[in-house]
Amino acid sequence: xxxxxxxxxxxxxxxxxxxxxxxxxxxxxxxxxxxxxxxxxxxxxxxxxxxxxxxxxxxxxxxxxxxxxxxxxxxxxxxxxxxxxxxxxxxxxxxxxxxxxxxxxxxxxxxxxxxxxxxxxxxxxxxxxxxxxxxxxxxxxxxxxxxxxxxxxxxxxxxxxxxxxxxxxxxxxxxxxxxxxxxxxxxxxxxxxxxxxxxxxxxxxxxxxxxxxxxxxxxxxxxxxxxxxxxxxxxxxxxxxxxxxxxxxxxxxxxxxxxxxxxxxxxxxxxxxxxxxxxx
Numbered sequence: 001x002x003x004x005x006x007x008x009x010x011x012x013x014x015x016x017x018x019x020x021x022x023x024x025x026x027x028x029x030x031x032x033x034x035x036x037x038x039x040x041x042x043x044x045x046x047x048x049x050x051x052x053x054x055x056x057x058x059x060x061x062x063x064x065x066x067x068x069x070x071x072x073x074x075x076x077x078x079x080x081x082x083x084x085x086x087x088x089x090x091x092x093x094x095x096x097x098x099x100x101x102x103x104x105x106x107x108x109x110x111x112x113x114x115x116x117x118x119x120x121x122x123x124x125x126x127x128x129x130x131x132x133x134x135x136x137x138x139x140x141x142x143x144x145x146x147x148x149x150x151x152x153x154x155x156x157x158x159x160x161x162x163x164x165x166x167x168x169x170x171x172x173x174x175x176x177x178x179x180x181x182x183x184x185x186x187x188x189x190x191x192x193x194x195x196x197x198x199x200x201x202x203x204x205x206x207x208x209x210x211x212x213x214x215x216x217x218x219x220x221x222x223x224x225x226x227x228x229x230x231x232x233x234x235x236x237x238x239x240x241x242x243x244x245x246x247x248x249x250x251x252x253x254x255x256x257x258x259x260x261x262x263x264x265x266x267x268x269x270x271x272x273x274x275x276x277x278x279x280x
Contacts, residue, residue: 052206056190057279089192092119099185109173114140119189123196127210129250130217141170150237151227157237158227164258171261174268183275208276214250215273219266221251226259 087095093115100109114121121140128134144166152158186193190208197207222244229240239245244255254262 053209054212054277055206056187056208056276086189086191089119089195092189092192093117096189103177103181104173108169112142112170112173114142119192120196120199123193123207124200126207126214127197127200129214129253130248132249134249144170148237150230152230157230157232159230159256160227161258163256164261167257167261171257171264174265179268179271179275183272183279186276187279212273212276215269215276217248218250218254218269221247221254221262221266223259223262224255228255 096118097110097115100113101107103109118140121138124135124138125140146166149160149163149166150157151160151162193207197205197210202210224241224244228244230237231240232238239252239255244252247255254265257265
């Protein structure tokens with residue numbers, strides 16, 4: 001009997017404990033889970049860096065303890081006359097003029113160049129050579145003396161070999177300079193060329209790459225038979241052959257100077273390209 005009572009008492013206690021547990025579970029406050037809003041995957045806009053195909057090495061800065069070199073003589077001219085401190089773009093004309101006078105003491109080059117804003121003029125001209133028209137107001141070279149000469153008749157005008165002599169001073173001067181010296185000067189002043197190129201709106205482009213591209217473009221100039229037929233729809237002459245008339249402004253210049261002069265110029269430009277892409 002006592003065992004039965006104990007068993008009943010134990011069952012009652014167990015039921016009470018279970019009841020209390022169920023009651024507390026029901027009364028327990030519901031846990032509020034606060035979910036933080038997902039962090040947005042904010043992508044920062046990458047800074048565009050120009051892809052440089054033909055980098056221009058920075059000019060070497062001479063050490064302070066470098067012994068003074070003897071002055072250059074007429075028999076042994078300076079390999080690369082340079083300004084000691086690179087000026088800003090607006091003040092570069094005087095430095096360039098000083099260097100060009102060392103290269104050409106007779107001043108023949110200065111007579112052909114437009115020194116005012118020379119670097120920006122050079123940059124904008126190079127950039128436009130593969131296009132149809134050149135910005136005449138911004139050319140770095142003065143126009144050849146004399147008028148454009150033609151041969152043939154008024155009904156069938158043609159190019160004239162007499163016209164090619166107008167360009168002889170420019171080509172001779174191009175042949176006179178050592179490409180290695182000219183490229184070294186270009187390398188020294190390159191930051192200014194790049195600045196001028198950015199001012200044209202090319203924020204993420206590299207001017208030296210454009211220069212190489214233009215040199216390659218000029219090498220594709222055709223070599224038509226001479227004299228070439230012309231037409232005169234208005235004041236100016238055009239090429240009667242539509243294929244030639246569609247050429248770029250740079251290629252038309254090479255046609256205008258004549259076949260022999262063209263080969264001379266293209267040979268020099270090829271040498272400049274070789275030195276520009278193979279800088280130490």
